[in-house]
Amino acid sequence: MTIEIQYVNIRNRLIELKEAIAFFNKELNSERKHFPAFDTAMVMKSDVVIAAINKEDIVGIIGMKKKFFFGKSYIIIKEGYQGLGLGKRLIKELLYHAKNKCSMLYGVIEKDNKRCIKLQNKFGTTNAGTRGDLEYFTIPLDNLGRILCFLIRISFPAIKLVDRIKR
Numbered sequence: 538m539t540i541e542i543q544y545v546n547i548r549n550r551l552i553e554l555k556e557a558i559a560f561f562n563k564e565l566n567s568e569r570k571h572f573p574a575f576d577t578a579m580v581m582k583s584d585v586v587i588a589a590i591n592k593e594d595i596v597g598i599i600g601m602k603k604k605f606f607f608g609k610s611y612i613i614i615k616e617g618y619q620g621l622g623l624g625k626r627l628i629k630e631l632l633y634h635a636k637n638k639c640s641m642l643y644g645v646i647e648k649d650n651k652r653c654i655k656l657q658n659k660f661g662t663t664n665a666g667t668r669g670d671l672e673y674f675t676i677p678l679d680n681l682g683r684i685l686c687f688l689i690r691i692s693f694p695a696i697k698l699v700d701r702i703k704r
């Protein structure tokens with residue numbers, strides 16, 4: 538069976554599609570293992586949202602919430618659609634739509650989420666550092682972003698030191 542996935546920028550249709558997003562969220566199960574924080578509210582507050590759509594159904598979502606120069610990104614794909622290349626395509630779409638909105642993207646991945654780490658590595662992301670079980674990755678979108686990514690990477694040891702002192 539061949540599936541035809543549409544990749545649609547739904548940022549301006551979030552109200553109209555709220556029920557479909559809530560349904561996608563409700564149907565998630567094992568996908569939450571590495572991403573328990575995902576919910577409908579997170580999508581509704583995003584500044585970029587791209588949905589992977591099979592027929593009428595949302596089967597994957599990538600998004601980004603902007604704060605100053607930074608865009609915090611997330612991605613989640615329904616289990617039956619994982620490993621088919623949707624993740625790669627959604628990241629390409631996010632990079633295209635996030636350009637001109639912020640200078641860099643960042644995200645947090647659990648250390649044992651090998652599939653997601655492999656996926657991010659394909660797009661020139663930098664592992665800025667680790668905190669506990671989490672890896673922080675960054676990807677610049679412009680020259681300011683390159684400087685910010687560098688500054689974050691070199692300041693990570695200090696952040697970890699503060700973590701240790703606080704413990």
Ligand SMILES: CC(C)(COP(=O)(O)OP(=O)(O)OC[C@H]1O[C@@H](n2cnc3c(N)ncnc32)[C@H](O)[C@@H]1OP(=O)(O)O)[C@@H](O)C(=O)NCCC(=O)NCCS
Binds near residue numbers: 569612615620
């Ligand atoms: C992580 C996730 C977004 C990846 O998306 P995906 O559509 O499954 O990934 P793709 O099919 O595009 O594959 C991308 C790369 O991942 C790696 N990959 C794919 N399937 C894999 C598997 N079974 N085991 C290990 N690596 C795998 C490969 O390197 C692949 O690239 P390649 O085919 O060129 O070698 C998706 O699996 C997912 O939604 N997981 C649950 C939620 C989650 O973890 N979100 C991220 C939280 S930060």
